[in-house]
Amino acid sequence: MASGTALIYDEKMATHKLLWSDPICDIEVPERLSSSYEQLKSYHLVERCVPVPAREGSEEEILLVHSLEHLEVAKSTQTMNEEELKRVSENYDAFFFHPSTYHCARLAVGATLQLVDAVMSGEVRNGMALVRPPGHHSQRNAANGFCLFNNVAIAAEYAKLKYGLQRILIVDWDVHHGQGIQYIFEEDPSVLYFSWHRYEHQEFWPSLKESDYDAVGLGKGKGFNINLPWNKVGMGNSDYLAAFFHVLLPMAFEFDPELVIVSSGYDSGIGDPEGQMNATPEVFAHLTHFLMQLANGKLCVILEGGYHLKSLGESVCMTVKTLLGDPVPQITGEMAPCLSAVESIQNVRAAHKPYWKWLAYEDTSFLQNLSTKSHLLKKANSNTSTEHETKITNNNNTVKVERFLELHMKNILFPVPPIKTATIGSEGSEHFLSEHVQLVKEMDKTEIKSLVSGFYADLVEEDKILLSLGSMLAILDKILKKEVCNGIAASPTAALSAAVALRHSVRFGFQRVLCVFVGDMQITPNTEDGKMLIINICEKEQPGKTSCKHCISLNWKEDAEGNDFFSAVLGFILPVAYSYQPNLTVIAVGPNRSLGISGISLLVALLQGLAESRIVAVIEHPVVLSTTVSLCDL
Ligand SMILES: NCCCNCCCCCS
Numbered sequence: 001m002a003s004g005t006a007l008i009y010d011e012k013m014a015t016h017k018l019l020w021s022d023p024i025c026d027i028e029v030p031e032r033l034s035s036s037y038e039q040l041k042s043y044h045l046v047e048r049c050v051p052v053p054a055r056e057g058s059e060e061e062i063l064l065v066h067s068l069e070h071l072e073v074a075k076s077t078q079t080m081n082e083e084e085l086k087r088v089s090e091n092y093d094a095f096f097f098h099p100s101t102y103h104c105a106r107l108a109v110g111a112t113l114q115l116v117d118a119v120m121s122g123e124v125r126n127g128m129a130l131v132r133p134p135g136h137h138s139q140r141n142a143a144n145g146f147c148l149f150n151n152v153a154i155a156a157e158y159a160k161l162k163y164g165l166q167r168i169l170i171v172d173w174d175v176h177h178g179q180g181i182q183y184i185f186e187e188d189p190s191v192l193y194f195s196w197h198r199y200e201h202q203e204f205w206p207s208l209k210e211s212d213y214d215a216v217g218l219g220k221g222k223g224f225n226i227n228l229p230w231n232k233v234g235m236g237n238s239d240y241l242a243a244f245f246h247v248l249l250p251m252a253f254e255f256d257p258e259l260v261i262v263s264s265g266y267d268s269g270i271g272d273p274e275g276q277m278n279a280t281p282e283v284f285a286h287l288t289h290f291l292m293q294l295a296n297g298k299l300c301v302i303l304e305g306g307y308h309l310k311s312l313g314e315s316v317c318m319t320v321k322t323l324l325g326d327p328v329p330q331i332t333g334e335m336a337p338c339l340s341a342v343e344s345i346q347n348v349r350a351a352h353k354p355y356w357k358w359l360a361y362e363d364t365s366f367l368q369n370l371s372t373k374s375h376l377l378k379k380a381n382s383n384t385s386t387e388h389e390t391k392i393t394n395n396n397n398t399v400k401v402e403r404f405l406e407l408h409m410k411n412i413l414f415p416v417p418p419i420k421t422a423t424i425g426s427e428g429s430e431h432f433l434s435e436h437v438q439l440v441k442e443m444d445k446t447e448i449k450s451l452v453s454g455f456y457a458d459l460v461e462e463d464k465i466l467l468s469l470g471s472m473l474a475i476l477d478k479i480l481k482k483e484v485c486n487g488i489a490a491s492p493t494a495a496l497s498a499a500v501a502l503r504h505s506v507r508f509g510f511q512r513v514l515c516v517f518v519g520d521m522q523i524t525p526n527t528e529d530g531k532m533l534i535i536n537i538c539e540k541e542q543p544g545k546t547s548c549k550h551c552i553s554l555n556w557k558e559d560a561e562g563n564d565f566f567s568a569v570l571g572f573i574l575p576v577a578y579s580y581q582p583n584l585t586v587i588a589v590g591p592n593r594s595l596g597i598s599g600i601s602l603l604v605a606l607l608q609g610l611a612e613s614r615i616v617a618v619i620e621h622p623v624v625l626s627t628t629v630s631l632c633d634l
């Protein structure tokens with residue numbers, strides 16, 4: 001798998017700007033680009049990326065999506081005076097031309113395509129392009145919503161043409177519906193388009209009926225257009241994670257894309273005047289981390305919206321940090337999605353049931369739209385608040401959010417978590433392991449005996465077991481002391497090693513330790529104090545084993561496709577694990593495991609979103625190396 005993260009930025013894209021007063025467009029300012037880039041520099045992230053130059057998209061590339069007429073109109077604006085520019089701009093909904101707009105828009109297209117080439121050629125694994133004007137609202141024959149050329153749509157058509165791709169996933173986490181992208185691909189089954197957006201029952205711009213959850217695509221494209229409408233503002237981290245666990249990720253894993261492109265708008269983040277949502281910047285690290293598990297990590301992140309400069313900058317940095325493989329910051333706070341979000345999630349799943357295997361058993365009771373009913377009642381006797389008021393509240397809100405983010409991000413970013421993996425290397429294993437891996441020397445027997453004597457001493461009769469416990473504990477200690485991020489140890493008895501690891505971590509002072517055990521777990525440590533949560537994925541019901549509050553067993557038999565595994569992990573294990581908010585995760589693979597190596601590697605990768613990626617993996621021999629690779633793939 002390729003390595004390295006591309007960053008594409010060209011300050012010339014900051015020349016496009018509004019020349020007259022227009023309260024609708026005045027938020028799309030050049031500083032969006034420059035302050036994001038400055039923020040990346042301040043976190044020393046620019047120097048860790050592979051710089052890839054922007055270029056002008058060619059007319060031919062633009063014509064992959066747009067009409068010749070649209071191209072000609074855009075080209076003609078270069079020589080216009082302000083009066084003419086204003087007049088042409090008025091032909092569109094929420095768009096403004098500047099003499100440099102056409103050039104900037106071609107740079108935005110070219111930067112996007114440069115990123116696609118860098119990823120598809122293997123020069124880098126993934127990357128981000130900081131571009132403006134954005135693209136996802138623009139249509140074949142029209143500019144719209146600050147967008148002139150549809151950068152992401154052109155990138156998808158370009159990738160299909162140049163690399164013969166047949167399955168491209170576009171994830172649009174911008175807070176507005178990228179109707180432009182929907183129109184371009186709604187009959188195309190080779191492009192899966194997912195968008196969530198502020199909708200408020202069609203009250204919020206662009207106020208389209210076709211932005212609702214029942215717009216599933218047309219003709220051959222049915223099932224390949226996914227709209228998740230947010231019918232209330234204030235959606236937060238838990239709502240966004242729930243949308244990924246229960247809608248996007250199961251579909252994405254079933255679709256199995258060859259390339260993932262993100263229409264990465266950050267107006268869905270806290271403080272943004274357009275979105276009015278509450279999700280904090282670190283949520284974008286989790287969303288990015290999840291998408292990195294698809295398409296062999298081939299991920300192109302393209303900037304769309306984002307109008308609160310501080311929130312935008314922090315979210316861009318969270319995205320790039322994760323693309324670089326850094327540990328994912330812990331998400332804190334409420335983990336249950338709100339009712340309105342659950343309704344929307346349930347409705348889009350019901351609408352897509354006919355088109356997806358993973359939804360085959362879905363009970364399609366369209367939730368009585370409780371929020372809709374109350375909304376319609378409210379509308380009956382509502383007094384509309386003037387646009388002007390909201391503008392004023394926005395301004396002092398901006399300052400408040402800036403202060404909140406200063407504090408919030410400081411707790412998240414410091415101390416800098418290590419990004420190394422520890423393992424006990426058998427001779428020569430260092431050749432297999434990436435430069436991130438640290439070999440740990442074994443612990444001596446007396447020390448092990450003293451550590452283990454407290455419990456399970458009777459179980460440890462052979463030296464072999466004692467030694468394996470020693471190596472696991474040596475690795476675990478480094479993780480507990482936060483000298484390394486994660487580690488992996490082989491063990492002849494995974495259940496015993498896991499039990500010792502759990503007990504040792506709790507005794508070390510960790511308050512919440514998650515254990516995901518794959519296979520028959522002969523020993524179940526008592527979790528009565530809630531300091532441990534055990535999820536056991538086992539093939540058959542264990543005789544006499546009762547599920548207690550903190551010990552859940554998931555009976556599992558990997559079937560042919562194995563994609564049910566994804567919806568079990570994504571729809572059950574991850575939501576439970578995220579709501580537990582562990583400080584450490586123990587992953588153990590025991591005898592007659594019911595998962596293949598790819599399933600285990602995916603599980604390890606997805607669980608890296610927890611506990612700042614602190615994981616200790618205890619594996620019974622044969623799968624050790626492949627799991628090591630996925631661990632130190634950070
Ligand atoms: N009342 C009209 C509001 C128009 N708002 C356009 C927002 C475009 C966002 C692009 S990400």
Ligand SMILES: [Zn+2]
Nearest residue numbers: 174175176305
């Ligand atoms: Zn937007």
